[in-house]
Amino acid sequence: MxxxxxxxxxxxxxxxxxxxxxxxxxxxxxxxxxEMAIDVMRQALDDCGLKRSDIDxxxxxGTSGYEDFGxxxxxxxxxYLADYPVAGRMCASALFSAAMAVHNGxxxxxFLFNSVAFKSLAMKFDMAGQYGGDAASTGPLYNEVYGxxxxxxxxxxxxxxxxxxxxxxxADLGEIAVQIRNHGALNPQAIFQKTHTIEDYLxxxxxxxxxxxLDYCLVNDGCAGYIITSAERAKDLKQKPVYLASFAQRVTLxxxxxxxxxxxxxxxxxxxxxxxxxxxxxxxxxxLSVYDNFSLSVLWGLEGFGFAPKGQGLQWLKNGxxxxxxxxxxxxxxxxxxxxxxxxxxxxxxxxxxxxxTADKRQIKDVKNILYYGLSAVPNGLIFSNEA
Amino acid sequence: xSYTKPLPTPNxxxxxxxxxxxxxxFVLPNCPDCGNIWFPPYLYCPRCLSPKRVFxxxxxxxxxxxxxxxxxxxxxxxxxxxxxxxxxxxxxEGPIMFTNxxxxxxxEVKVGLKLQVCFDPVKDDFTLIKFxxxx
Numbered sequence: 001m002x003x004x005x006x007x008x009x010x011x012x013x014x015x016x017x018x019x020x021x022x023x024x025x026x027x028x029x030x031x032x033x034x035e036m037a038i039d040v041m042r043q044a045l046d047d048c049g050l051k052r053s054d055i056d057x058x059x060x061x062g063t064s065g066y067e068d069f070g071x072x073x074x075x076x077x078x079x080y081l082a083d084y085p086v087a088g089r090m091c092a093s094a095l096f097s098a099a100m101a102v103h104n105g106x107x108x109x110x111f112l113f114n115s116v117a118f119k120s121l122a123m124k125f126d127m128a129g130q131y132g133g134d135a136a137s138t139g140p141l142y143n144e145v146y147g148x149x150x151x152x153x154x155x156x157x158x159x160x161x162x163x164x165x166x167x168x169x170x171a172d173l174g175e176i177a178v179q180i181r182n183h184g185a186l187n188p189q190a191i192f193q194k195t196h197t198i199e200d201y202l203x204x205x206x207x208x209x210x211x212x213x214l215d216y217c218l219v220n221d222g223c224a225g226y227i228i229t230s231a232e233r234a235k236d237l238k239q240k241p242v243y244l245a246s247f248a249q250r251v252t253l254x255x256x257x258x259x260x261x262x263x264x265x266x267x268x269x270x271x272x273x274x275x276x277x278x279x280x281x282x283x284x285x286x287x288l289s290v291y292d293n294f295s296l297s298v299l300w301g302l303e304g305f306g307f308a309p310k311g312q313g314l315q316w317l318k319n320g321x322x323x324x325x326x327x328x329x330x331x332x333x334x335x336x337x338x339x340x341x342x343x344x345x346x347x348x349x350x351x352x353x354x355x356x357x358t359a360d361k362r363q364i365k366d367v368k369n370i371l372y373y374g375l376s377a378v379p380n381g382l383i384f385s386n387e388a
Numbered sequence: 389x390s391y392t393k394p395l396p397t398p399n400x401x402x403x404x405x406x407x408x409x410x411x412x413x414f415v416l417p418n419c420p421d422c423g424n425i426w427f428p429p430y431l432y433c434p435r436c437l438s439p440k441r442v443f444x445x446x447x448x449x450x451x452x453x454x455x456x457x458x459x460x461x462x463x464x465x466x467x468x469x470x471x472x473x474x475x476x477x478x479x480x481e482g483p484i485m486f487t488n489x490x491x492x493x494x495x496e497v498k499v500g501l502k503l504q505v506c507f508d509p510v511k512d513d514f515t516l517i518k519f520x521x522x523x
Contacts, residue, residue: 141428144394145516146486148474149462157476161454164499209457209471260453260484 003246004277008388010099011234011241014050014227015349016043016113017189020340023221024119024191033062033115034069036223040113041073044227049238050109053077055227057110059098061345062086062223080107086116088291089378091344095228096247096382102228109233113225114345120221152216153208155294158258160210162299166311170210173314174201176295177214177337179323184334186324186361191218192338215295217336224345226352231388242355242384245280245369248273249380259300259375266379267304274371278383282306285383286367287354288322288330289347291374292337298322298330301373324362332362344374348382355386391510393465404443405429409515414505415443416481427483448505449480450519455497473497477519490520 018036037060045052052073057080060066066083069075080101084090091114098110143149162168178201184190196214204214234241248270252259259266275281282305290298298317302308307328308316322330333339333350340346351370353359373381398406408415416425419433420440432439455475461467473494478484489497490506503519510516 141484141486142396143486144463145396146474146488147393147458147463147466147469147472148456148486149458150460153456153458153462153474156456157454157474159454160456161499164454206457206459206471209459211456 003248003273006099006103007245007277007279008243008385009231010102010228011231011243012226012228012348012352012384013234013237013239013241014044014046014048015225015352016040016047017224017342017346017349018222018340020189020191020220020222020346021193024218024340027120027221029120031117031120031221033064033117033223034072036117036221037063037069037113037115037225038073040115040223040225041111044111044225047239048227050227054109055111056080057098057101057107058082059094059110059112060084061090061094061112061114061343062116075111080110084114086114086343088293088343088374089376089380091291091348092247092372092374092380092382093249093378095244095348096249098228099244099247102230109227109229111225111227113223114342115223116342117221118219118341150208152211152294154258155296156208156211158262159296162262163210168314170212171198171202172318173210173215173295173299174198174212175314175318176298176322177201177212179317179320179326180292180295180298180331180335181214181338183324183332183362184338187333187339190334190339191220192334211294211296214337217293217341218338220340222340222342222346224340224342224349226348240356240386241388242352242386243388245278245383245385246274247380247382249378251378253377259379263300263304263375263379264310266375267301267306267373270373270379270381271305274381274383278369278385280369280383280385284369285328285371287332287351287364287370288328289351289370289372290331290335291344291347291372291376292331292335293341293376295337297375300375302328304375305371305373324364329364332359332364344372347372351384355384391514393510394463395510395514395516401431402429406514408443408445409507409517410509410513412507412515414446414448414507414517416446416479416483417441418444425481425483427479427485446505447480449522450477450485450503450505452476452497452499452501452503453478453484454499457494475519477503485517487517487519490518492521
């Protein structure tokens, strides 16, 4: 068996997203995840020219309940239903599972969304209560007993290890945050549209040294969603289809989620499982879309997939290497560092715009294939293509 | 002053581990079937799933794998100590654990620093496992 059977057989045909910038400026404790999701569904339907009654598959992420969303959105004929927790690691999984349902005829047109109201609900990400909440927990390795908390601190800790093995200064690391955040300046929906310099980066405060505030993704409200269908049906719709060329996942559960080898082995497995079925090589990738919960995720993947030699990722990306116009433009919308933290789902919307050729000032010339990956306890990735 | 930081609530999995710490011993679960040594002290061997674990005294030798200097008061009771070091250490037996370091200044902590276990009786009925520099 191979995922080759499904390569380019399913496409994203409609997209929608909140105006993250406006929502961020106006937090509202009465804002619901469902109202944002309904806005996004309306946009996605208009985008591809489908009617609500065409939707027969529903994948929800981050709702207070798929039932409530179902009542409010008037979806009455859903054959495929899946409900995911708000978790970036599920972004690629959710899309691929829905693609399998579409490919196998369980759903003809499936709408997927992820909706969060972290900002309005003043949620914390300290891990004491995972993704908000108050539950006291000492973590799988008695984390809090020793004052260890937050996913970012785990990444920071891995960077001290990386530095000891390969070198790299904090200013070198800052290049990632600066280059990705500067893409936000070209995106009117981005929460942060300010440009940054390395000096700004080095002035930003430490959260868990060596990581600084600017290395962290945002805490915000918003929703991102998309409609998928078969490549065959996609031909009759308004937009140029963006095909799902492959998917791969490598579950590496452990009591703390930073991979001790910085995901080199996991990326090696993903690379094989992603590129072979898609019939592509690294050279065919014109842009990268990274689950940038923290800036470091970019470094791990550049080295893990082999875009940059092991231990040399920070040197490789200097001088605009991951900026628009650079070697491998990465997170062109500003990603989760500057556009919005939608657990990867906003990145999929940006990929779709790039591959349609509608990314305006951020458009990459002649882009054909984009690699998306997320590195957590569930490393996974997707390749998207605008060529059938 | 009473100890206000979070402490584990020992359960059937880890009570023998923390009881041994009170007695000044650093023990780890060992598998009599496959020889695996693991941490945290899960009930069953995560390698061969055997339920026959036995606790054996460990060497207490470890090295700093990585560390952070925490600058954010995520854990409120630690706030007076900011910025403080949390280290992830690799035990000579293989498993990793988070810990705080005793008698080592923040700017002296390095990856690879050699450590020896030590015991911090933070309450009458609770002793935490920590690590100090190995001489």
